[in-house]
Amino acid sequence: MSDSTYHHGHLREALLDAAVAAVHEEGPSGLGIRSLARRVGVSHNAAYRHFADLDDLVTAVSERVMEQLLSAMQARLDEVPASEPTLRARRRLAVTGRAYVEYAVSEPGLFRLALGSLSVSEPLRLLGRLLDELVEVGFLESEARVDSELTCWSAVHGFSILCIDGPLRHLAPAERAAALNRVLVAIDRSYGATTGSPTSPSDIT
């Protein structure tokens, strides 16, 4: 790898890194072909060799952010200790929702960017698996399983929006956590309502 500016070698990756940093610092509007090129130290529209378009670049950044979000959820998921199977499945769902919201709050710019222009099919697939677990374990009736990822994802995503630029914007972290717990308990209750679950909802927080 020479010092010459030509043939940077990893321009695409460097641009994506810079894009994540820019959105982290300045929000989604900080993303620009030229400003990114400046940040990487390359001349304007060098990026056009790697991205067709500003939209194309934004899409690529979104995919990267979505991967971060997914792995953050996955990490939390794996930390849930073994216990009574039903309780464990319910906790796995709750923990995933909490990870989602916490990512949104800690990285509002990246979250807005990713959710504005990309399909959320990956997180929905993960959610689907968790709900299947709830059915296998007998907590969620298979009839109520239909489209249940919609209510679950909607609730968690909507709560994130309220925290980022809604009325919950200036809530203290502790109060936000309390409100989030109420939302997660409501989801849990809504799924277990049909079976009259014996375990208290507060067990999942």
Added chain:
Amino acid sequence: MSDSTYHHGHLREALLDAAVAAVHEEGPSGLGIRSLARRVGVSHNAAYRHFADLDDLVTAVSERVMEQLLSAMQARLDEVPASEPTLRARRRLAVTGRAYVEYAVSEPGLFRLALGSLSVSEPLRLLGRLLDELVEVGFLESEARVDSELTCWSAVHGFSILCIDGPLRHLAPAERAAALNRVLVAIDRSYGATTGSPTSPSDIT
């Protein structure tokens, strides 16, 4: 009112009208100081006498859209026929949620614009009143009332996003309506779960 271009008279309102039309046709990115001025037939940055800033203009448009959304919900609300009080209160809540989603789907650009930059405190207030009704009527326990607007608004808003640019994007209207019904029933069930309501959830659709 003279024919002269000077002293347009209603420039502010004309600009807001044009803004709504532009976003309706071209999406949020169709909003621009200059393009709006062109649309109204006035020279560029005449808008600066009425709006400090592009952000200021966007905020004003958002408020206008939010008013449209609110009155759309209110209209549906008033159409719910008198019946058994509990059923009526539940239906009023469901109908409001449906109006919210239908507005989002029918005006995705305006919906995105308004929800991206404005607080949703007005709709939340309306929602709060509906939930108070559910408490008065004995369907929702007052203990579960705390922050219950969060779960409700979150679910409906999240569903809207899924319909606009999520995996539900290309769903046929009938299927979308069916999925929406399931979400609304889930909310209803989650609220009535603690009391063991005697009425079937399907009554509210």
Added chain:
DNA sequence: GAACAAAGTTGACACTGTCAAGATTGGGTC
């Protein structure tokens, strides 16, 4: 009628995304 403030216009500047054409480089082939 003169003075004044409000409303619109004109001109300029820096910035943006994007296209076209040229310069530079490393890898493969004879």
Added chain:
DNA sequence: GACCCAATCTTGACAGTGTCAACTTTGTTC
């Protein structure tokens, strides 16, 4: 080892944008 080529980056240009400053027009008020 020299040569060509394709990939990569640069330079230059164009239209479009938001915004500031200075100017012009207009309706109102004393």
